[in-house]
Amino acid sequence: MLDVDFSVRDEIFALLGASGSGKSITLKCIAGIETPDEGEIILNGRTLFDSAKKINLPPQLRRAGYLFQNYALFPNMTVAENILLAAVGSAEEKRHKLKENLSRFQLDGLENVYPNELSGGQQQRVAFARVLTSHAKILLLDEPFSALDSYLRWQLELELAEIFKIYGAAILVSHERGEVYRLADRIAVMNAGKIDTVDGKREIFKNPKTLAAMILTGCKNISSAKKISANKLFAEDWQLTLTAENIPDDLKFVGIRAHDLELRAEPDENTFAMEVVQIIEDTFSYIVMVRANGGKPIRFEVDKNFFQTSKIYLRFPIEKIILASD
Amino acid sequence: MEISPLIITLKTSAVATAITFFAGIFLAYVVCNLKRGKAFVDAVIMLPMVLPPTVVGFFLLLLLGKRSAIGKFFLQFDINFVFTWKAAVIAAVVVSLPLMYRTTRGAFEQLDRNIIYAARTLGVSEWKIFWRILLPNARSGILAGLVLSFTRAMGEFGATIMFAGNVPGVTQTMSTAIYAAVQANDYDLAFKWALVVSLFALIFIYAMNAVISKEKRTLD
Numbered sequence: 001m002l003d004v005d006f007s008v009r010d011e012i013f014a015l016l017g018a019s020g021s022g023k024s025i026t027l028k029c030i031a032g033i034e035t036p037d038e039g040e041i042i043l044n045g046r047t048l049f050d051s052a053k054k055i056n057l058p059p060q061l062r063r064a065g066y067l068f069q070n071y072a073l074f075p076n077m078t079v080a081e082n083i084l085l086a087a088v089g090s091a092e093e094k095r096h097k098l099k100e101n102l103s104r105f106q107l108d109g110l111e112n113v114y115p116n117e118l119s120g121g122q123q124q125r126v127a128f129a130r131v132l133t134s135h136a137k138i139l140l141l142d143e144p145f146s147a148l149d150s151y152l153r154w155q156l157e158l159e160l161a162e163i164f165k166i167y168g169a170a171i172l173v174s175h176e177r178g179e180v181y182r183l184a185d186r187i188a189v190m191n192a193g194k195i196d197t198v199d200g201k202r203e204i205f206k207n208p209k210t211l212a213a214m215i216l217t218g219c220k221n222i223s224s225a226k227k228i229s230a231n232k233l234f235a236e237d238w239q240l241t242l243t244a245e246n247i248p249d250d251l252k253f254v255g256i257r258a259h260d261l262e263l264r265a266e267p268d269e270n271t272f273a274m275e276v277v278q279i280i281e282d283t284f285s286y287i288v289m290v291r292a293n294g295g296k297p298i299r300f301e302v303d304k305n306f307f308q309t310s311k312i313y314l315r316f317p318i319e320k321i322i323l324a325s326d
Numbered sequence: 327m328e329i330s331p332l333i334i335t336l337k338t339s340a341v342a343t344a345i346t347f348f349a350g351i352f353l354a355y356v357v358c359n360l361k362r363g364k365a366f367v368d369a370v371i372m373l374p375m376v377l378p379p380t381v382v383g384f385f386l387l388l389l390l391g392k393r394s395a396i397g398k399f400f401l402q403f404d405i406n407f408v409f410t411w412k413a414a415v416i417a418a419v420v421v422s423l424p425l426m427y428r429t430t431r432g433a434f435e436q437l438d439r440n441i442i443y444a445a446r447t448l449g450v451s452e453w454k455i456f457w458r459i460l461l462p463n464a465r466s467g468i469l470a471g472l473v474l475s476f477t478r479a480m481g482e483f484g485a486t487i488m489f490a491g492n493v494p495g496v497t498q499t500m501s502t503a504i505y506a507a508v509q510a511n512d513y514d515l516a517f518k519w520a521l522v523v524s525l526f527a528l529i530f531i532y533a534m535n536a537v538i539s540k541e542k543r544t545l546d
Binding site for chain 2: 031032033058059060061062063064065066068070072073074075076077085086088127130131134135136140
């Protein structure tokens with residue numbers, strides 16, 4: 001079951017969601033690879049799909065350039081043939097387009113090579129060159145880096161940021177919050193086939209308004225919560241009474257990011273004595289699991305010169321507390 | 327030794343395979359793109375492969391014989407199928423078509439769907455996708471289907487003898503000639519034809535393997 005509603009301007013728009021949340025299907029419906037049961041899809045004022053008016057443009061006429069996870073290059077064609085298959089214009093124009101895109105994507109000298117002889121990065125660049133020579137008006141990217149190791153991933157992300165400078169309109173589908181934050185302007189959080197929240201990327205990371213948004217923006221500490229008074233709430237899982245601002249009446253969850261918690265030596269406002277449950281050594285820091293009053297563990301991170309003392313205090317900075325009522 | 331069975335076999339198999347080749351690719355493409363009734367259409371096309379060839383021949387007699395509606399229609403133009411060279415071709419087409427169709431369809435379906443979707447979203451027409459992407463990438467499967475169909479057409483016996491008969495010099499192929507020779511107790515002649523048929527079959531299958539392994543090498 002998929003039920004989404006959003007509009008994209010000339011911008012980089014991201015659909016952020018867990019696997020199975022329906023973000024890839026949404027993208028496929030826009031491209032015309034999948035057909036929705038009902039609704040409308042409009043691109044630049046052109047109706048691509050409208051179930052009420054029985055309009056369903058074939059993918060060929062939608063001008064939406066879809067980039068596949070596995071690049072989907074034509075295996076029987078050389079790099080040049082791949083790039084030019086969908087190009088329009090005279091032979092002279094095509095030659096020019098080919099030359100321009102080969103150098104833009106550092107593919108010079110590879111024009112007569114077949115896709116199976118290329119590295120993953122080169123294949124992705126060919127796929128981009130192929131879309132840019134076609135008539136596409138918007139780029140649709142389905143988890144563009146998911147098949148790559150972290151080093152290549154970063155290289156290609158840098159390249160993609162460059163491509164986005166040329167190509168102003170794109171929808172990016174991903175489950176990786178960092179990638180989405182770095183590349184996109186606005187983000188829609190998808191959960192169970194529905195758009196959960198749509199907002200600017202800074203707003204959504206600073207103040208995720210729903211549980212799904214909290215989880216997908218990487219908030220590690222989430223507890224169910226109840227409002228007690230104007231500026232007091234009780235975090236049920238953590239067994240803590242916290243001070244916060246602008247608490248909604250229908251508060252359901254409270255969250256705090258692991259790196260926003262502050263380590264203190266003595267009691268203070270919103271500061272609680274914690275029992276250390278577990279210390280896990282991570283690559284460049286310690287992950288410390290603590291709890292208070294027998295509640296569920298809270299995760300925080302400290303650098304490696306942390307000394308374990310029998311009793312530590314953790315401060316929950318008021319301005320860093322995340323509240324959600326959905 | 328009368329060589330007409332060899333000539334008739336090669337002629338009917340060549341004509342039948344030419345028809346099967348195009349019909350098989352066409353049907354494979356159509357069935358691949360069917361949204362409904364795929365299993366049923368597939369079963370109808372595949373039926374001649376699993377039915378006893380005599381049953382296929384009998385159905386062809388019923389369907390195209392002089393007393394059938396189609397047979398009567400063609401008789402108006404003085405065209406008769408039964409016990410003619412045309413009947414041998416029709417019988418060979420019907421029994422070899424499932425092989426061509428199935429191998430080609432398998433080759434089409436093996437191609438990553440994303441490649442077709444990518445071409446569509448880029449604006450490449452269905453016609454161009456068929457000629458420039460689908461066919462070239464299915465080439466080894468299509469070649470295999472072609473060789474299998476030809477060898478099947480060459481070895482056709484049951485449907486041919488039911489529908490085209492065993493008229494020396496007209497519809498007598500190598501396989502029906504062997505049957506006739508054994509019936510007449512001429513084992514020498516039967517042995518000679520059996521040897522020729524085996525030799526042809528061997529050459530074709532060997533050629534197919536050689537072509538396919540060469541294809542694989544160029545693809546890897």
